Amino acid sequence: MSQTVQQIMAQCQALFEDLRFNTVKEWKAAAPGRKAIGYMPVYVPREIVHAAGMLPVGILGGGDQLEVIQGDAYYQSYICRIPRSTIELGLTGRLDCLDGMLFPSICDVIRNLSGMWQIMFKDKYVKYFDVPQNFEDGIGGEFYVHEMQLLREDLGKLAGKPVTDDALRASIAVYNENRRAIRELYAYRAAKPWQAPTSEVYLVLRAGMVLPPEAHTALVRDYIAITDAVERPKRDNARIALTGGFCEQPPLGLIKSIEMAGCYIVDDDFMLVLRWLLDEVPTQGDPLENLSKAFLHRSATTASKYELRKEEKGQFLMQSAKKAGAEGVIFAAPSFCDPALLERPMLQAVLARHKVPYTAFKYAENTGQMAPIREQAGTFADSIKLWSAE
Amino acid sequence: MSTPVQMMPPQPSKKPVAPVQKEDAMLLQKEMINRNYHDLAIAHDQGRKICATFVPGNLNELVMCFDFARSLPETNALQSGLRKKSGKFIMDAERDGHSEDVCTYVKTDLGMMLGGDIGPTGEPLPKPDLLLLSYTGCFTFMKWFELIRQKYGCEATMLHVPYQGDGRVSKNMRDYVVKQLKETVIPALERVSGVKFDIDRLREYMKESVKAEEDLVHVLQSAKHRPSPIDGYFGAVYYIGPIFTAFRGTPEATQFYGVLRGEIDERVREGKGPITPEGELTEEKYRLVVEGPPNWTSFRDFWKMFYDEGAVVVASTYAKVGGTYDLGFRHDPEHPLESLADYCLGCYTNLNFSQRIDMICKYIDEYQADGLLINSIKSCNSFSAGQLLILREVEKRTGKPAAFIESDLVDPRYFSAANIKNRLESYFQMIKAKRVAQSAPSATPMTTH
Numbered sequence: 001m002s003q004t005v006q007q008i009m010a011q012c013q014a015l016f017e018d019l020r021f022n023t024v025k026e027w028k029a030a031a032p033g034r035k036a037i038g039y040m041p042v043y044v045p046r047e048i049v050h051a052a053g054m055l056p057v058g059i060l061g062g063g064d065q066l067e068v069i070q071g072d073a074y075y076q077s078y079i080c081r082i083p084r085s086t087i088e089l090g091l092t093g094r095l096d097c098l099d100g101m102l103f104p105s106i107c108d109v110i111r112n113l114s115g116m117w118q119i120m121f122k123d124k125y126v127k128y129f130d131v132p133q134n135f136e137d138g139i140g141g142e143f144y145v146h147e148m149q150l151l152r153e154d155l156g157k158l159a160g161k162p163v164t165d166d167a168l169r170a171s172i173a174v175y176n177e178n179r180r181a182i183r184e185l186y187a188y189r190a191a192k193p194w195q196a197p198t199s200e201v202y203l204v205l206r207a208g209m210v211l212p213p214e215a216h217t218a219l220v221r222d223y224i225a226i227t228d229a230v231e232r233p234k235r236d237n238a239r240i241a242l243t244g245g246f247c248e249q250p251p252l253g254l255i256k257s258i259e260m261a262g263c264y265i266v267d268d269d270f271m272l273v274l275r276w277l278l279d280e281v282p283t284q285g286d287p288l289e290n291l292s293k294a295f296l297h298r299s300a301t302t303a304s305k306y307e308l309r310k311e312e313k314g315q316f317l318m319q320s321a322k323k324a325g326a327e328g329v330i331f332a333a334p335s336f337c338d339p340a341l342l343e344r345p346m347l348q349a350v351l352a353r354h355k356v357p358y359t360a361f362k363y364a365e366n367t368g369q370m371a372p373i374r375e376q377a378g379t380f381a382d383s384i385k386l387w388s389a390e
Numbered sequence: 391m392s393t394p395v396q397m398m399p400p401q402p403s404k405k406p407v408a409p410v411q412k413e414d415a416m417l418l419q420k421e422m423i424n425r426n427y428h429d430l431a432i433a434h435d436q437g438r439k440i441c442a443t444f445v446p447g448n449l450n451e452l453v454m455c456f457d458f459a460r461s462l463p464e465t466n467a468l469q470s471g472l473r474k475k476s477g478k479f480i481m482d483a484e485r486d487g488h489s490e491d492v493c494t495y496v497k498t499d500l501g502m503m504l505g506g507d508i509g510p511t512g513e514p515l516p517k518p519d520l521l522l523l524s525y526t527g528c529f530t531f532m533k534w535f536e537l538i539r540q541k542y543g544c545e546a547t548m549l550h551v552p553y554q555g556d557g558r559v560s561k562n563m564r565d566y567v568v569k570q571l572k573e574t575v576i577p578a579l580e581r582v583s584g585v586k587f588d589i590d591r592l593r594e595y596m597k598e599s600v601k602a603e604e605d606l607v608h609v610l611q612s613a614k615h616r617p618s619p620i621d622g623y624f625g626a627v628y629y630i631g632p633i634f635t636a637f638r639g640t641p642e643a644t645q646f647y648g649v650l651r652g653e654i655d656e657r658v659r660e661g662k663g664p665i666t667p668e669g670e671l672t673e674e675k676y677r678l679v680v681e682g683p684p685n686w687t688s689f690r691d692f693w694k695m696f697y698d699e700g701a702v703v704v705a706s707t708y709a710k711v712g713g714t715y716d717l718g719f720r721h722d723p724e725h726p727l728e729s730l731a732d733y734c735l736g737c738y739t740n741l742n743f744s745q746r747i748d749m750i751c752k753y754i755d756e757y758q759a760d761g762l763l764i765n766s767i768k769s770c771n772s773f774s775a776g777q778l779l780i781l782r783e784v785e786k787r788t789g790k791p792a793a794f795i796e797s798d799l800v801d802p803r804y805f806s807a808a809n810i811k812n813r814l815e816s817y818f819q820m821i822k823a824k825r826v827a828q829s830a831p832s833a834t835p836m837t838t839h
Binding site: 146344 | 496523528529532533534543546548552566573742746772774775776778
């Protein structure tokens with residue numbers, strides 16, 4: 001049975017390493033006229049892309065396997081790495097299979113990248129996708145519904161047919177199911193982290209960036225069932241929540257290093273798009289209104305989202321970590337990531353107030369030296385174990 | 391983000407230096423800024439509330455309707471930079487857990503708070519009663535006020551200004567901003583101040599704003615003359631100070647811009663160049679457009695690198711961070727809230743890349759500039775991310791040479807005078823060589839006999 005887990009992992013690993021997006025090309029080639037739309041972190045309503053008959057494709061930079069040559073010529077040394085490797089992907093033709101790109105509101109760098117993309121890839125559909133920072137239905141909600149409507153109309157034109165309400169409702173149902181599966185995966189990992197190490201969970205999540213949601217949902221459920229069937233050894237590891245990696249991704253080696261250092265990662269903020277909306281989105285009624293209400297009132301919290309009240313700062317992380325049974329928090333943020341690094345002291349203050357231990361380091365998607373990270377994570381895990389033994 | 395304001399006299403040094411020369415309007419501006427710091431220092435004693443807000447998207451006329459004293463944290467940070475205080479503040483903030491990677495305006499502000507909230511002029515800078523988070527073209531603003539809110543515990547209200555991703559302001563965007571003003575921002579201002587909103591009062595302030603805006607544009611566009619009577623970057627930070635901060639909409643601002651306009655018109659009539667700290671620039675050798683904020687910790691050294699070479703900045707994007715008035719925008723007393731929305735939506739860093747490039751190319755053309763210089767600021771991703779593409783595109787479209795230097799707003803560790811001077815000298819040589827090449831007869835004759 002572990003062989004089967006290995007098979008799933010081999011499939012996910014291949015998807016993860018495929019920087020030419022062959023899966024996307026194959027999906028497009030399977031039927032005439034199919035189109036694919038890329039999107040960057042943190043969140044876009046993929047339901048609209050899906051309802052237009054297109055494949056939403058998550059673009060998370062080039063990782064540690066891509067040599068960035070041209071991309072570096074567009075950025076100063078003090079800008080994070082994800083935009084330069086994304087440009088490298090674009091300039092080397094690796095993203096030619098995408099018919100458009102969505103740049104959500106997350107930070108100034110990604111925002112500016114949208115304008116660069118408009119200039120550099122003039123033949124593609126490019127959209128800066130703004131989301132509201134006002135969470136009243138009649139204010140931010142109204143704005144957001146309009147923005148989604150624009151996206152819907154644009155994609156309808158690109159597809160050659162309008163995106164209907166029924167198609168949207170059907171897509172909402174598809175993504176409800178996907179989010180349900182992801183929640184099951186997170187709950188499973190929190191309950192049995194030794195059965196679902198994050199180095200595996202991460203790859204399963206990453207597969208959701210390129211697979212159609214229906215296929216990804218099936219993959220997630222297969223993984224849970226198959227890994228649960230074969231007992232793995234349970235170690236006396238520290239249970240930690242990892243936070244800060246919501247945009248530029250750490251190398252897979254970094255996740256493995258944290259685990260090898262004696263940590264079970266029981267919660268994280270990777271690929272939040274997969275679970276941004278916290279509950280089922282109603283499949284009856286106005287679909288854009290429903291997506292808007294879900295966004296405004298029941299969505300995840302991260303550094304790119306305004307916290308309306310001071311008292312709420314850090315509560316999402318606290319509750320999420322508590323729900324997963326985390327004993328401590330590791331802040332792992334990309335170098336030069338304004339949102340994560342500006343947010344960090346506020347979250348740390350909240351954790352300190354609640355006596356939750358934490359440690360922090362930075363990475364880049366191509367970080368190669370893991371020894372210091374392993375050492376820091378190991379020390380952190382040991383300290384948690386010592387404290388919890390008191 | 392970044393901001394303008396008053397330049398300080400030269401820093402004390404061991405050898406005697408000549409007194410700094412300034413226009414009358416510059417001195418007036420300095421008085422205004424210092425007076426505002428004093429007003430802030432005594433505001434609570436006088437029963438006034440304090441509102442802190444940002445320069446881009448500054449809703450000064452609206453805030454005045456509620457009798458608030460106005461504090462602008464970017465201005466406070468840059469003033470600390472000019473007075474050589476920011477280095478310590480930044481290190482204090484870093485020791486307090488703030489990353490070395492993030493905006494130094496934010497860390498200067500937080501460092502100042504750690505040091506007991508003494509403002510740049512040495513007077514206390516009391517804690518604000520309201521943080522008006524006008525989120526225009528800079529993501530860091532949002533985190534900045536969340537950080538201050540956490541530290542001070544004061545109330546915050548958010549005005550989310552959508553980005554012009556498609557290079558235009560849609561009705562939806564405008565309606566969204568107006569609705570927030572009506573239903574979120576104004577009620578918060580009323581609640582904290584205890585003053586009821588009076589839209590006619592807002593209209594009156596806006597009438598004053600328009601006069602100042604007209605005069606400011608006249609002054610900035612005077613740089614189209616040869617020689618330019620102003621420096622549109624180093625000099626412009628004086629000019630934009632009042633209108634970008636606590637004075638837009640006040641009679642003092644109207645008076646300031648009237649005086650300034652008169653002075654500049656006189657310089658035009660007399661065919662004079664700009665005033666620099668060492669006197670009038672008598673020979674204009676290079677005309678530049680600059681993109682990006684200045685460095686504040688070595689402001690005068692930086693400026694000197696230009697005027698020593700006879701280089702004048704005829705237009706800068708930085709002088710538009712608090713409003714793109716030269717593109718035609720004016721506050722409209724007949725439609726006050728819609729006008730505030732348009733103002734916020736139109737600030738320079740809320741423009742998309744094509745708009746920013748168009749603006750720079752237009753400046754190069756209309757101001758007959760020799761080229762573009764980008765001062766890329768480590769702290770400011772809103773400005774800096776993607777500037778190398780701007781450089782390429784502007785070169786491609788105008789055929790004019792462009793150059794790139796790097797520094798920071800208020801972190802003295804990121805100002806390398808020798809490197810910047812070398813680059814500038816090379817750039818000026820490049821411009822000169824290009825002129826020679828253009829004026830010389832074609833190197834390859836069309837026909838030879």
